[in-house]
Amino acid sequence: MPFRTRAVVTGASLATAAVLLCPAAAVARTPAAPAAAPSAAPSSTGWSVAPAPGSGARPGAQDRPFFYLEGAPGTVMTDRLSLSNPTDRPVTVRLHGRALGSSGGGDLAVRGPDRGPGPGSWIAPATERVEVPARTRASVPFTVTVPREALPGDHPAALVATSGGRDRTVRIHLRVAGPALSALSVENVSVTRRGSTAVIGYTLVNRGNTVLTPRLAVRADGRLGTELHRAARTLPVELLPGRRLARTEIWRDPPAWDAVEVRLDVTAGGGARATGAATYTAVPWTATAGAALALTAGCGWVVRRRRRRTQPGSGTRGSEGGSGDVAAEAGGRARELASTGAGAASGPGSGVRS
Known part of the structure; x- marks a missing residue:
């Protein structure tokens, strides 16, 4: 006491x-x-x-x-x-x-x-x-x-x-002496990926007139279930009335693919209680790189196709160019087959009489 x-x-x-x-x-x-014998050096x-x-x-x-x-x-x-x-x-x-x-x-x-x-x-x-x-x-x-x-x-x-x-x-x-008010808030909550971990940032604000020693609980829920659950613990902090204090929490092994909501629940003596939250979307870098490559390749194919359609002497015009090329190629192939067949019919041993 x-x-x-x-x-x-x-x-x-x-x-x-x-x-x-x-x-x-x-x-x-x-x-x-009690008096002691004098020494050459002072006590340590x-x-x-x-x-x-x-x-x-x-x-x-x-x-x-x-x-x-x-x-x-x-x-x-x-x-x-x-x-x-x-x-x-x-x-x-x-x-x-x-x-x-x-x-x-x-x-x-x-x-x-x-x-x-x-x-x-x-x-x-x-x-x-x-x-x-x-x-x-x-x-x-x-x-x-x-x-x-x-x-x-x-x-x-x-x-x-x-x-x-x-x-x-x-x-x-x-x-x-006078009315005591215990109040706080949690502000500026953020989640940032940093290598294989994530950093949860937040700011505690004492909005009352008493010194607070906060307790913090952290929870992250995603579409695939609960990704993080830390029970309430006392922070090594003493927060004066009217003061702000920025802090961070390290989240080891965060999800590689999920959309989660990170929630911070803070309590302190005198009934002070506050909550802060932030969203965090985790996407693997390999998937991101693959999607970027696919998009780049698709764009390149579209550009080359459009250039081919607009080349001079291609005999194509607009959206009909593709069907014209196919028809011309089919007609040439048919004439080649017809001429080959006629030569074979008039040759010796053909079995055809005039």
Whole structure:
């Protein structure tokens, strides 16, 4: 169960945070481990950040992996970040807030620092620069101020610690109280042949105000039966409200000859559901090549026939040319046979008397 914080920070609370971080008190520190003999090289584990557990305890694997804050517009919430430095050298860390963007890799991508009205600008660490001595842990308060005009729903952000050119990020699941709407759509569905496989392309669009983790089922039905059936599975995607994300599915061994309809069914938490489809006609290249050759040969025969009919002195005219050629050839053959027969009748031994 995620740890939830719903607290309005008063002026006294902010003053307490400032006292904890003033130069006289420095940063609240707790030894991370008993003092050890100094070594020539720093520890290989390096420094780390995590949500601070309660009662000043040391963060552990069983603690919350991220912050969860929820409040109405106009609310100011507070929590604490734990910075651990188990190395043998002090570490200077700078803190700032950032918004998060949709990612196709199972996590929300860190965007640039918010300098406008985005959720990253709502985050304010009690100090932007912290020096953590060797083998020491620091606990740093921060606040999240939700603007009065903020829309209800999820506004993912992160608290980022930077040192030596390296960032460590802790996610903040921030929800502004109000009606939650989970809605999505599937757009731009296409099927493209690529060698021995086919690529199914599509775009997911989050049309609600909550972060969605979609589940996808794929089915392809053709005239010869069902060609593809993939049961619903969770995609490695987190889709932010209002964001679009283009994705592809590889269809191995698609049909060689069939006309199919590819259907994508997508669901997500909160009752979100959408469907997209595209048609795909598979024709073997050998059949296509054979048809092209037959068509080419037929066209060539027609052209040659027409040229023969229109040659000068052919004795043909229009559609009657063919019958004239046949009649002339038949007449010549008949005369040849007649002359041969007459010669044979008048010769010696013919048995014919005058």
